[in-house]
Amino acid sequence: MNVLILGSGAREHALAQACAKSPLIGNLFVAPGNPGCATIAQTVSVNPNDNARVVAFCLAESIDLVVVGPEGPLVSGLADDLMAAGVSCFGPTKEAAKLEGSKGYAKDFCREFGIPTAAYRRFRDPNEAKAHVHKHGVPIVVKADGLAGGKGVVVAMTLEEAEAAVDALLSATAGSDERAIVVEEFLEGEEVSFFALCDGVNAMPFGSAQDHKRVGEGDTGPNTGGMGAFSPAAIMTPELTQRTMREVIAPTLRGMKERGSPFRGVLFAGLMISPHGPTVIEFNVRFGDPEAEVILPRLKDDLLPLLLACASGTLPSHTPRFYSDAALTVVMAARGYPGEPVRGSRIRGIEDAEADPGVVVFHGGTREVDGAIFADGGRVLAITAIGNNVAEAQRRAYEAIDRIKWPEGFFRRDIGWRGVGRREE
Numbered sequence: 001m002n003v004l005i006l007g008s009g010a011r012e013h014a015l016a017q018a019c020a021k022s023p024l025i026g027n028l029f030v031a032p033g034n035p036g037c038a039t040i041a042q043t044v045s046v047n048p049n050d051n052a053r054v055v056a057f058c059l060a061e062s063i064d065l066v067v068v069g070p071e072g073p074l075v076s077g078l079a080d081d082l083m084a085a086g087v088s089c090f091g092p093t094k095e096a097a098k099l100e101g102s103k104g105y106a107k108d109f110c111r112e113f114g115i116p117t118a119a120y121r122r123f124r125d126p127n128e129a130k131a132h133v134h135k136h137g138v139p140i141v142v143k144a145d146g147l148a149g150g151k152g153v154v155v156a157m158t159l160e161e162a163e164a165a166v167d168a169l170l171s172a173t174a175g176s177d178e179r180a181i182v183v184e185e186f187l188e189g190e191e192v193s194f195f196a197l198c199d200g201v202n203a204m205p206f207g208s209a210q211d212h213k214r215v216g217e218g219d220t221g222p223n224t225g226g227m228g229a230f231s232p233a234a235i236m237t238p239e240l241t242q243r244t245m246r247e248v249i250a251p252t253l254r255g256m257k258e259r260g261s262p263f264r265g266v267l268f269a270g271l272m273i274s275p276h277g278p279t280v281i282e283f284n285v286r287f288g289d290p291e292a293e294v295i296l297p298r299l300k301d302d303l304l305p306l307l308l309a310c311a312s313g314t315l316p317s318h319t320p321r322f323y324s325d326a327a328l329t330v331v332m333a334a335r336g337y338p339g340e341p342v343r344g345s346r347i348r349g350i351e352d353a354e355a356d357p358g359v360v361v362f363h364g365g366t367r368e369v370d371g372a373i374f375a376d377g378g379r380v381l382a383i384t385a386i387g388n389n390v391a392e393a394q395r396r397a398y399e400a401i402d403r404i405k406w407p408e409g410f411f412r413r414d415i416g417w418r419g420v421g422r423r424e425e
Contacts, residue, residue: 007069036363200262228415390419
């Protein structure tokens with residue numbers, strides 16, 4: 001099989017690594033990819049957001065399957081264009097991708113199909129939103145309606161923070177017909193990233209992880225795209241997994257089918273787990289980043305047939321097998337992130353970090369010049385380690401990071417604290 005993976009981050013590097021292991025793989029391309037991807041696949045200068053160019057490349061290279069990493073191309077309808085050209089795509093149609101493309105759409109969808117989610121209201125007028133905030137008090141959550149790269153959510157602990165969030169998130173889309181925010185109740189509990197493979201009719205669980213969104217240790221500072229993660233999430237017991245499939249995933253597939261937009265791809269449910277069970281915080285329609293970097297290395301089965309089965313509507317009945325080992329990834333980011341990252345600093349020691357056979361360094365925002373690696377983004381590297389439990393994976397990941405020489409980078413030292421604290425493994 002000839003496969004094209006779209007994207008340029010650590011998630012795509014992890015996808016490429018998993019696909020490259022398959023005995024079914026023929027030519028493996030990543031567009032545009034990064035220096036890490038280039039070690040295991042052919043990187044090509046095709047813009048993932050240029051639908052026509054992607055389709056033309058697929059036809060020219062006899063691509064059998066396209067795996068879409070980021071959400072942008074899916075929301076813009078790339079899957080529709082590929083299918084119209086006769087190319088299989090792992091990822092939902094434009095209509096189905098609204099589950100991630102619009103927070104308001106997703107909330108309305110949950111309400112219509114009885115999927116547990118936080119109480120909410122949608123607003124376009126800042127004064128109405130602020131009046132709602134004052135009526136309900138804090139803490140309260142303010143979300144941008146559209147895509148925001150993981151940074152469009154503010155958990156406001158004071159009225160001043162909430163009002164500032166309303167102004168900032170509405171002004172970010174000023175002049176757009178889609179200008180809107182969602183204000184919802186604050187939920188207490190434990191957050192989990194839950195993944196399910198879907199073929200439009202059937203679904204199967206595909207692992208869980210716990211992400212660390214805040215930029216600072218102790219879960220402080222602004223939200224980011226993710227500063228690290230670990231898998232599996234011990235709180236997702238077999239019973240809770242079954243309940244999530246029954247109360248969240250199954251009605252989502254049923255609802256999308258009823259709306260004429262069967263969901264094919266991976267459904268990523270961001271959940272809040274409380275004594276009452278799972279509640280949907282948000283939906284994503286692609287693999288998470290950095291969750292992909294801890295879930296895919298734990299997969300025992302061949303990934304490629306599973307992706308193809310989702311795209312072709314032929315998902316098998318047996319669930320994928322995962323190794324019992326834990327995986328933990330720590331993101332190294334460039335100074336300035338999640339604001340404007342400082343680009344161009346040289347990174348040394350990646351090979352030393354990977355000297356441990358249980359460690360892999362996934363490239364995110366990097367570029368290569370004459371064999372040297374330089375920072376070229378916000379989240380630059382994802383150092384992933386495998387261990388018998390979260391504590392061992394954590395120790396190995398940080399030992400690897402200590403071998404990387406990059407003074408201009410930073411990272412959190414407490415990734416995995418919840419898993420280590422449990423000692424559940």
